[in-house]
Amino acid sequence: EDQVTQSPEALRLQEGESSSLNCSYTVSGLRGLFWYRQDPGKGPEFLFTLYSAGEEKEKERLKATLTKKESFLHITAPKPEDSATYLCAVMNRDDKIIFGKGTRLHILP
């Protein structure tokens, strides 16, 4: 069964303290892995799509990487405005999208 597991469930960091969020996946025919940011009461906001192992993408303080079994979202020198829930999702060969439960990130000023 296709599955996405994110860790940790929650993470508190001091402003400027870099860290990484993990997304482990099992999927039948990966067509893409997505990272989203979700603020309370809002819909997810698209960050990145990764298609194959070894691929990396960056946007401001965020960098996403992909291997055959997991993806990491690296956050460099985070700011309080980076506080949100970060969601990882995969699309399988049947165009079905499976989300993880997310990592709640809180950046302390």
Add this chain to the structure above:
Amino acid sequence: ETGVTQSPTHLIKTRGQQVTLRCSSQSGHNTVSWYQQALGQGPQFIFQYYREEENGRGNFPPRFSGLQFPNYSSELNVNALELDDSALYLCASSVGDGEGYTFGSGTRLTVV
């Protein structure tokens, strides 16, 4: 500003009733998908439409159904509402090129 608009934003229904949720996507976004998100959980895939045809479905019973229209709008219909159907329902659209989806802000459905 998101290009996907959902209505209503909040809704309260009684168990056993039927509900229709609406979504207006960006022009040119031929793919639309619907999700159910319970509190503290990730979104669960309900189904997806491409050019008005369903082309993917998650593990939801047939009482969850949908429609996509030529004007890039879509509907999610839920019959015989149950208490566990209380959740945030999200609509997302894409041009279908494999890139990420644009989500709306959702409809918060409460079943009492």
